[in-house]
Each structure stands twice: as structure tokens, then as C-alpha cells.
Amino acid sequence: xxxxxxxxxxxxxxxxxPDRTDPSDISLAASLANVGxxxxxxxxxxxxxxxxRVTMASCDARLAxxxxxxxxxxxxxxxxxxxxxxQAGQTYVVMSNHESLYDIPVMFVAMAAxxxxxMVTKTELFxxxxxxxxxxxxxxxxxxxxxxxxxxQSLAEAKAKLAGGTHVWISPEGTRSKTGELQxxxxxxxxxxxxxxxxxxxxxxxxxxxxLGKHGWRTTRGVDVTVVLNPPIDPxxxxxxxxxxxxxxxxxxxxxxxxxxxxxxxxTS
Numbered sequence: 301x302x303x304x305x306x307x308x309x310x311x312x313x314x315x316x317x318p319d320r321t322d323p324s325d326i327s328l329a330a331s332l333a334n335v336g337x338x339x340x341x342x343x344x345x346x347x348x349x350x351x352x353r354v355t356m357a358s359c360d361a362r363l364a365x366x367x368x369x370x371x372x373x374x375x376x377x378x379x380x381x382x383x384x385x386x387q388a389g390q391t392y393v394v395m396s397n398h399e400s401l402y403d404i405p406v407m408f409v410a411m412a413a414x415x416x417x418x419m420v421t422k423t424e425l426f427x428x429x430x431x432x433x434x435x436x437x438x439x440x441x442x443x444x445x446x447x448x449x450x451x452x453q454s455l456a457e458a459k460a461k462l463a464g465g466t467h468v469w470i471s472p473e474g475t476r477s478k479t480g481e482l483q484x485x486x487x488x489x490x491x492x493x494x495x496x497x498x499x500x501x502x503x504x505x506x507x508x509x510x511x512l513g514k515h516g517w518r519t520t521r522g523v524d525v526t527v528v529l530n531p532p533i534d535p536x537x538x539x540x541x542x543x544x545x546x547x548x549x550x551x552x553x554x555x556x557x558x559x560x561x562x563x564x565x566x567x568t569s
Contacts, residue, residue, distance in 0.1 A: 325375070330519040331512070333373045341366045342434035349437035356466075359438040360416055367408035374402065374511055375521035379568065380410045382529035385501075391415075391465050392501040392532060393493040395554055397482055397562065398471035400508035402525075407469060407505065410527040420458055420470040420489075423450075439466070443488075445474055455492045462496045472551065476514040482562070485555060490547045494539045499532035500550070502557040506565030526565040530557050 341362040348354040371378060386392075394417070396407065404419065411417045420441040426432035436442065439461065443454040458468045470492070472485035493500045507525035512518075533553065538546035 325521040326518045327521050328518050330373045330375075330521055331517055334370045334519070337366055337369050337373070338431060342430045345434040345437050346430060349433070354437050356416060356439065363408055363438065364412055367405035367412070370402070370405035371409055374519050374523070376402070376406065376511060377522065377524045378406060378409060379524065379526045380529065381526065381565070381568065382531075383410075383413075385529055385531045386411075386414045387532075388414075390499065390532070391462055392467050392499055393462065393489070393496060394467055394469040394501045394503055395472055395489055395493075395558070396469070396503040396505055397558055398473050398476050399480055399505060400476060400512050400514070402508040402511045402519075403471075403476075403505050406508055406525055406527060407503070410503075410529070411467065411469075414467070416466040417469055418461055418466055420454065420468060422475070441468070451488060455488055455495075458492055459496050462492075462498055467501075468492070472554070477509070478514045480509050480562075482555065482559060485551050487547060487551065490551045490554070493535050493550065494547060497535055497539065499534055500554060501532050502530045502554050502561065504528040504530075504558050504561035504565050506562055526568055528561040528565045530561055533557075 345354060345359060345362060348358065394407075394411070396403070407419075408417060418439045418441060420443050421435070423442050423444040426435060426440075426442045441454050441458045441461070444450040458470070462468050470489045472489045473483040474486045475483070477483055490500075505525070505527055507523050511520055511523045511525065533550070535550065538550040540546065541549060
């Protein structure tokens with residue numbers, strides 16, 4: 301299993317600093333601007349799907365512009381640690397904590413240079429007019445947390461995307477944390493990683509909850525946000541363990557890495 305990064309060899313950092321805004325600037329206008337940006341990319345995606353001409357490339361291009369603009373509107377000062385751990389041509393099951401709706405554009409910016417990324421996300425978002433249809437057509441994976449059979453089908457869909465070379469990002473917590481502390485992990489993401497036999501990329505997002513917390517409406521602009529990308533974990537040793545042991549040990553190891561990364565991210569923010 302992959303060890304934690306050595307404190308003596310900290311991950312290399314790259315920074316994206318759209319602007320420098322007073323962190324006390326709490327803005328409903330920024331939130332509304334980002335709703336507008338979301339509609340701006342959603343409508344053409346739905347239209348293209350109706351005409352049968354939606355492509356992964358067009359969706360990737362729109363997601364790249366959308367995620368960067370959302371970060372810019374929020375004045376997020378983004379620091380990414382550990383990009384050197386990403387191997388060209390390798391597909392990952394990305395697992396992270398989940399604190400904010402801003403986790404989504406932040407993670408897309410952090411992973412922008414490393415291929416296609418799609419998120420497994422709750423079914424409620426797919427019910428939002430236009431936005432939900434755009435997510436489905438863009439290849440996001442819907443998961444119903446209250447329907448075990450449908451959740452299993454969603455993980456099978458995620459596995460197919462992984463087989464096609466698309467990184468799949470999933471939060472083992474299943475929902476946003478109100479406090480920033482890690483919540484209990486669901487077992488599905490770890491079974492997905494073992495079934496797909498692809499490396500798990502543990503990641504931590506620090507600061508997004510300060511931009512917009514759970515159930516919040518107003519964006520706090522100018523916040524320092526850190527993403528920590530850790531060395532990938534090979535699923536093979538876990539799959540060799542008997543019964544459900546491998547899944548449980550993998551979940552424990554990923555949790556420990558994310559918890560350590562959250563602390564590291566707080567220290568560098």
C-alpha cells in the first residue's frame with residue numbers, strides 16, 4: 301500500500317491566483333454570477349444532446365471554462381500540492397473529502413491537465429431543470445443514496461467510465477460536511493476501486509467550506525484554498541485479502557491519508 305508522503309519531501313505546489321480580494325468580502329452577487337455561469341454551459345450541452353452531437357471533448361472544454369470562471373468569480377486563491385504524483389496515461393479513482401459545492405470547480409481546476417474527470421454525485425442534483433440534464437449528458441454519474449439497487453447500477457456505470465479512461469471522482473462521505481470533519485465513509489467507493497483494479501488517488505480539499513458552507517447562499521470571496529493530491533494506492537494487495545477485509549482496510553488507509561492531508565493543507569493555507 302502507498303505510504304504517506306514524507307514530511308521531508310513535501311509535494312510540489314502550483315498556484316492559481318485569479319485575484320486578491322479581501323477575505324471578508326461576502327457576496328451574493330458572486331453566487332448569482334456562478335449560477336449564471338452554470339446555466340450558460342448547461343443549456344448548450346442539453347441542446348447538443350437533443351441534436352445527438354454532444355461529445356466528451358466539447359463537455360470537457362465547457363467544464364474547464366466553467367470551473368475556472370467559478371473560481372475566478374469567487375476570487376479563490378488556489379494552491380495545488382502533489383501534482384507530481386499524477387502519472388500521464390493512468391486512470392484513477394479519485395477520493396476526497398466533501399465540504400462545499402465549490403469542491404467541484406476546484407477539483408476540476410486541480411485536475412485540469414490530467415485527462416477527463418467525472419463525478420459521482422447525488423440524484424437530487426439531477427432533478428434540477430437544465431442543470432441536471434446537462435450533468436447527465438456530460439457523463440456525470442447519478443447515485444441514489446436511498447436505493448441500494450440503483451446505487452449498485454451507478455457504480456457499475458462508474459466502472460465502465462473508468463474502463464474507458466475517464467477518472468471517476470467520488471466522495472466516500474456521500475454528502476458535504478458541515479464542520480469540516482470527515483464523516484463516516486460509505487463502502488461503495490472502495491468496492492468500485494477493487495472491482496475496477498485501478499489506483500485510488502486520495503485527495504483533500506481545504507478552505508472550500510469557508511467559501512461556501514453546506515446550505516449557504518453567499519460566497520465568501522478571496523479565500524485561500526488548498527488541494528492535496530497524494531501518491532496513488534495500488535488496489536492489488538487489498539483485493540488479495542480474504543472476504544471484505546480488503547475493502548475495509550482500504551477504506552481505513554484512505555481515511556488516514558485524507559485526514560493527514562487535511563491537516564497538511566490547513567498548515568500550508
